[in-house]
Ligand SMILES: Nc1ncnc2c1ncn2[C@@H]1O[C@H](COP(=O)(O)OP(=O)(O)OP(=O)(O)O)[C@@H](O)[C@H]1O
């Protein structure tokens with residue numbers, strides 16, 4: 001197993017009665033993209049900011065790059081070595097893209113060439129544009145650039161795509177995928193299922209201050225995602241009734257599609273044979289479960305676009 | 311080093327903000343122009359307006375006596391006065407009031423009594439000056455102890471003189487307004503002219519030349535007082551309104567948080583901001599002085615003391631601004647609270663109106679306001695060139711600067727809760 005970059009053990013953060021983080025333990029491994037997936041108020045930012053050494057913890061331990069976040073001398077070392085995109089990142093409005101990135105860079109003993117970072121994030125056209133004139137997606141990219149400029153080993157990205165339109169979101173995803181190629185360790189938080197599934201090597205599902213499960217998207221899906229589903233588009237009650245006689249898990253969805261859950265390849269072929277026998281000439285799709293199904297299974301809820309539990 | 315980076319960044323950010331520039335530089339400039347123009351007449355010279363009513367007529371032909379005319383000539387040649395004659399038959403104060411109009415400025419009337427020439431020709435130092443004048447206490451704080459001594463001595467001498475010639479009337483009478491900030495100056499110039507006149511007539515040798523006397527007498531106008539006053543007031547608003555608002559804004563938008571995640575320390579952040587405020591305030595001072603020079607023909611020369619004072623004032627008001635923003639969450643509240651503190655302070659600290667003409671309870675309040683000491687100190691440093699008047703004020707400002715910068719640093723949060 002690779003080296004731990006972040007090690008958290010029984011971490012608790014309490015605000016009065018509220019357990020914002022309720023005894024979580026996990027590791028982040030070197031070179032991976034690790035995602036915290038959870039709804040609003042789950043405790044994502046709280047955890048991340050404890051690791052960034054800007055929030056004190058209530059109990060438990062947290063180590064970043066081998067340093068203890070509660071020791072003052074260690075905090076200095078951690079701050080030198082991490083890059084951060086805070087939630088709702090903002091920079092100085094009247095400064096340009098270049099000036100803002102350089103400002104963050106100058107806070108470190110040494111930093112990457114600003115022009116190179118700008119190029120890496122494809123911000124060359126906007127180099128001398130004032131921050132206030134940028135679109136949301138471009139602002140996020142400046143934020144990622146600022147997180148990268150000190151050439152950190154570990155990068156925290158707190159909800160990097162929240163509030164972005166789908167195009168801008170995909171652009172940021174490309175940037176994050178690129179970070180992994182550069183050998184960085186990335187700790188990402190999100191409430192977008194697709195984001196976690198697409199980008200993360202491992203996902204921790206966090207809800208109400210507790211981590212429900214941790215694993216690679218594939219592991220989680222195969223363990224919790226449930227069965228694949230065969231969808232017979234535009235089927236009808238008659239067909240559903242017919243299939244129900246032979247198979248247990250048949251349902252009709254709102255669009256009038258017949259859904260049949262299948263356990264394995266054998267079952268798939270049996271269903272297909274049945275369909276051929278009764279000469280059903282409909283489109284047939286196979287649906288694989290996603291992280292969303294995992295989330296639903298584990299928490300009993302979905303997350304809306306805005307990040308609320310539903 | 312990092313403090314310098316922060317200094318550069320926040321200064322640049324401010325310089326590029328139009329509203330920032332307006333409130334920190336343009337607004338005080340406009341205010342100086344407005345105040346300066348109302349109280350001195352734009353483009354007017356820095357001469358003191360003086361009304362002269364001459365009662366000294368030759369008994370022979372009924373014309374004004376030669377010596378009284380020569381005396382007026384001498385006053386004129388000091389270039390310190392803009393002289394307006396009041397005909398002998400008029401009521402002097404009413405006449406002057408009419409000429410001055412409602413906003414016309416201070417009333418200063420010199421009356422040359424009948425017998426002025428006669429007294430002089432008697433070959434004695436009998437020209438006596440009577441002063442309807444009770445501003446000496448009011449002016450006292452502005453004088454150095456030496457000046458005070460001299461004034462007191464002069465007054466005693468005049469009194470003794472008066473006593474030695476019990477029946478004689480004063481041949482020169484000067485009427486001054488107690489609220490007139492330039493009263494003492496006007497009085498001393500008139501006195502020195504009269505003295506020089508006396509000496510010359512009795513043929514005394516090696517007396518200080520009249521012209522030199524007038525040169526050493528610095529001339530002040532209302533604009534002089536507004537330059538340090540308005541400058542001080544806006545150094546105050548730059549800290550209490552502008553810095554409070556921007557810091558609150560930085561805090562709300564997570565800019566301070568973003569910086570706190572880097573190796574930047576809170577101390578460097580604070581130093582950077584204070585430096586930026588200091589530069590802004592020096593810039594403001596420079597512009598105000600230049601403006602006084604160009605528009606009002608007033609030369610205020612800032613010395614080392616003024617610069618040190620501006621530095622201390624910048625620290626003090628930055629400290630107050632940071633302290634305020636430590637307790638305020640949103641930007642609207644920040645500027646509302648900043649305004650609510652800054653504007654009353656501006657008017658209660660004698661910035662625009664001399665404290666001496668304010669009711670005593672206002673004077674008592676002013677003692678509790680940091681701006682009072684800052685603007686008093688700045689007036690002494692920039693206008694009166696009176697170091698002794700600066701030190702105490704400067705010491706108070708320095709202590710407050712330390713106190714507020716400490717509180718400000720304590721309440722500036724470099725960590726979330
Ligand atoms: N300073 C604070 N004081 C009191 N409660 C807090 C504080 N900060 C966070 N909380 C509470 O702790 C819980 C976790 O908040 P946190 O910001 O970590 O959530 P999150 O997962 O980042 O959610 P989001 O998607 O909204 O960013 C929330 O219920 C929040 O209200």
Ligand SMILES: [Mg+2]
Nearest residue numbers: 044045046087
């Ligand atoms: Mg959050």
